[in-house]
Amino acid sequence: MKIINVILSGGVGSRLWPLSRKSKPKQYLPIFDGRTLFEKTVERNLHYCNSIIIVGNKENYQLSREKLEQLGITHYGEIIEACPRNTAAAIAFAAFSVSPEDLLLISPSDHLIENDHFYQDSILRGIDLAKNGFMVTFGLKPKNPETGFGYIESDGEEVLGFREKPDLKTAEFFFNSNNFLWNSGMFCFKAGIYLEELEKLHPEVYITSLLAFNSKSDGFLDLENSLKIPSISIDYAVMEKTKNIKVVKSEFQWSDMGSFESLYDYLSSIGHPIDENGNMVIGTDIHTEFVGLKNTILINSPDALLILQKSMAQEVKGVYNRIEITKPELI
Amino acid sequence: MKIINVILSGGVGSRLWPLSRKSKPKQYLPIFDGRTLFEKTVERNLHYCNSIIIVGNKENYQLSREKLEQLGITHYGEIIEACPRNTAAAIAFAAFSVSPEDLLLISPSDHLIENDHFYQDSILRGIDLAKNGFMVTFGLKPKNPETGFGYIESDGEEVLGFREKPDLKTAEFFFNSNNFLWNSGMFCFKAGIYLEELEKLHPEVYITSLLAFNSKSDGFLDLENSLKIPSISIDYAVMEKTKNIKVVKSEFQWSDMGSFESLYDYLSSIGHPIDENGNMVIGTDIHTEFVGLKNTILINSPDALLILQKSMAQEVKGVYNRIEITKPELI
Numbered sequence: 001m002k003i004i005n006v007i008l009s010g011g012v013g014s015r016l017w018p019l020s021r022k023s024k025p026k027q028y029l030p031i032f033d034g035r036t037l038f039e040k041t042v043e044r045n046l047h048y049c050n051s052i053i054i055v056g057n058k059e060n061y062q063l064s065r066e067k068l069e070q071l072g073i074t075h076y077g078e079i080i081e082a083c084p085r086n087t088a089a090a091i092a093f094a095a096f097s098v099s100p101e102d103l104l105l106i107s108p109s110d111h112l113i114e115n116d117h118f119y120q121d122s123i124l125r126g127i128d129l130a131k132n133g134f135m136v137t138f139g140l141k142p143k144n145p146e147t148g149f150g151y152i153e154s155d156g157e158e159v160l161g162f163r164e165k166p167d168l169k170t171a172e173f174f175f176n177s178n179n180f181l182w183n184s185g186m187f188c189f190k191a192g193i194y195l196e197e198l199e200k201l202h203p204e205v206y207i208t209s210l211l212a213f214n215s216k217s218d219g220f221l222d223l224e225n226s227l228k229i230p231s232i233s234i235d236y237a238v239m240e241k242t243k244n245i246k247v248v249k250s251e252f253q254w255s256d257m258g259s260f261e262s263l264y265d266y267l268s269s270i271g272h273p274i275d276e277n278g279n280m281v282i283g284t285d286i287h288t289e290f291v292g293l294k295n296t297i298l299i300n301s302p303d304a305l306l307i308l309q310k311s312m313a314q315e316v317k318g319v320y321n322r323i324e325i326t327k328p329e330l331i
Numbered sequence: 332m333k334i335i336n337v338i339l340s341g342g343v344g345s346r347l348w349p350l351s352r353k354s355k356p357k358q359y360l361p362i363f364d365g366r367t368l369f370e371k372t373v374e375r376n377l378h379y380c381n382s383i384i385i386v387g388n389k390e391n392y393q394l395s396r397e398k399l400e401q402l403g404i405t406h407y408g409e410i411i412e413a414c415p416r417n418t419a420a421a422i423a424f425a426a427f428s429v430s431p432e433d434l435l436l437i438s439p440s441d442h443l444i445e446n447d448h449f450y451q452d453s454i455l456r457g458i459d460l461a462k463n464g465f466m467v468t469f470g471l472k473p474k475n476p477e478t479g480f481g482y483i484e485s486d487g488e489e490v491l492g493f494r495e496k497p498d499l500k501t502a503e504f505f506f507n508s509n510n511f512l513w514n515s516g517m518f519c520f521k522a523g524i525y526l527e528e529l530e531k532l533h534p535e536v537y538i539t540s541l542l543a544f545n546s547k548s549d550g551f552l553d554l555e556n557s558l559k560i561p562s563i564s565i566d567y568a569v570m571e572k573t574k575n576i577k578v579v580k581s582e583f584q585w586s587d588m589g590s591f592e593s594l595y596d597y598l599s600s601i602g603h604p605i606d607e608n609g610n611m612v613i614g615t616d617i618h619t620e621f622v623g624l625k626n627t628i629l630i631n632s633p634d635a636l637l638i639l640q641k642s643m644a645q646e647v648k649g650v651y652n653r654i655e656i657t658k659p660e661l662i
Contacts, residue, residue, distance in 0.1 A: 279638075281636075284636075286633075286634060286635060286636055287634065287635045287636070287654075287658060287661055288635070288636040288637070288638065289635070289636070289637050289638070289650050289654075290637075290638045290639075291637065291638070291639045291640065291643050291644075291646050291647060291650060292639060292640025292642065292643025292646060293624075293627070293638060293639075293640050296624070296638065298629075298636065298638060302617075303617060303618065304617065304618045304619070304620070305612075305615075305617055305618070305619040305620070305629065306619070306620050306621075306622065307610075307619065307620070307621045307622070307624060307627065307629060307638060308621075308622045308623060308624075309622065309623025309624050311623065312622050312623030313622075315622050315623065316622060319620050319622060323618075323620075327618060330618055
């Protein structure tokens with residue numbers, strides 16, 4: 001039995017445009033003390049895993065290859081998606097490629113996590129539960145009444161239910177009640193058990209993923225078969241329905257870096273300059289002055305500038321979607 | 332008797348930083364349909380004047396020389412100040428350099444004025460009054476209850492008094508009352524009459540200006556003598572006190588381009604792009620998006636960026652003053 005870190009690196013990070021682009025998603029931006037979230041993920045999980053499988057996409061698989069080579073990692077699995085099909089299928093591809101007894105530790109590649117003793121405790125507990133046949137999810141103790149995340153309702157390690165992104169009032173109730181946890185997007189289970197559950201709970205994803213997987217060539221999935229796979233998350237397809245689930249309540253340092261607001265918080269915490277009104281510049285050393293503005297972020301890239309009121313950081317996805325149509329060369 | 336346009340071009344335009352710099356004040360920025368306010372001033376007044384005197388400063392006299400050469404103007408007077416001493420002295424220097432009977436049409440070099448029939452009527456009337464020995468000021472019919480300008484209280488061509496920049500309530504009263512005019516900063520009088528009035532009303536400016544003027548060499552004023560001149564405007568030193576004043580009530584198109592708010596209005600009027608929330612980019616063609624911001628201006632220069640809430644445009648002077656001390660290389 002091996003313990004395999006499945007790194008999901010197909011995301012494009014549209015909420016960090018224009019820093020992140022299709023050709024350079026946020027997990028490949030060297031903005032975390034000069035390192036990328038992808039490499040931090042790889043290095044962190046190597047402490048607990050024997051090997052790695054990258055599930056990437058055809059737009060950016062070279063970036064993960066380059067980074068792994070730089071890290072001196074030459075043996076790893078690689079599955080290159082023809083088109084984004086969400087996490088239920090991405091994880092199925094990894095599961096199809098290994099032995100059913102192998103343990104998969106599923107991790108996004110674009111979250112910022114510190115490998116502290118809380119993380120170690122959580123991962124080791126998750127592996128232990130997965131060895132005993134459970135489908136394990138990792139839930140984080142909320143740091144604030146966040147409305148941008150899904151929650152897991154828990155009772156110890158039992159999962160009572162999944163909750164969609166709440167409104168503020170509900171988020172405050174969750175925050176104060178102590179048994180609602182942020183859904184981290186990390187999972188741990190045996191490959192075979194995941195596939196059994198997927199086949200049972202969402203047979204269409206199972207069978208179409210298997211067909212796409214079997215038609216792959218040199219690690220590259222076939223587009224025609226891939227397009228037949230329903231695009232659905234592992235949460236919806238499996239985790240919310242399975243009876244075989246456990247949650248590990250975790251307190252490690254975690255951020256999904258899902259918006260410029262998260263990035264701003266991280267950069268502030270490591271001493272990136274902010275003026276007296278909370279304004280920040282990202283991406284240039286050119287002297288910048290803000291007048292009459294508060295909590296504004298200038299994001300500077302060679303071919304696009306974004307000036308963002310921090311509290312509106314979620315709107316950047318809308319800009320990305322618009323520009324994808326009107327000026328695709330900037331995406 | 333000659334009619335001489337005295338062009339005051341010693342200003343640095345700190346409110347348009349970082350577009351304008353000490354080495355390139357706003358009157359030399361080619362941002363008005365590719366032309367500068369300095370050249371537009373020269374060309375406009377050549378219709379009414381026989382010659383030109385430039386009162387510039389040692390930081391930027393080359394810029395006026397270059398521009399006049401480009402315009403094919405080779406004969407003109409030039410006085411180069413060693414340090415800024417305000418308008419009472421600057422105009423005295425010009426007056427000392429000509430015959431007492433010569434008429435001076437005094438104009439700032441950094442205002443945007445259209446040479447329309449209103450302008451022609453006003454200038455011709457001003458010249459007429461000046462020929463008859465009056466000290467003429469030009470007052471503009473207010474377009475809005477502006478708090479950023481001084482006002483002239485008038486009764487026909489009689490001046491009843493000068494008013495400092497008013498608060499909004501007073502500005503609204505001025506705006507509605509029809510006999511308060513914006514002080515344009517333009518004047519017309521005989522050189523000799525100006526000097527007589529200056530000698531009588533502010534003898535210290537008169538005598539120190541004369542000493543500095545007499546010690547000049549090759550058009551360059553002497554620093555030591557110049558520093559002895561009180562720095563005071565023609566309004567305070569002469570116009571507010573003389574009994575010999577007339578005002579020409581004018582309606583020509585005029586903007587002092589005194590802030591990015593004025594520049595924004597001008598650029599809007601000639602079709603410079605603005606997004607649906609009133610945001611504007613000046614100084615770059617790089618694709619720029621504003622999210623969560625309204626009426627914000629990005630001013631882009633190679634070594635400094637300014638992000639400005641338009642309504643706070645007057646605060647840019649404070650930024651300039653601060654940077655002059657902390658980062659003088661950006662000034």
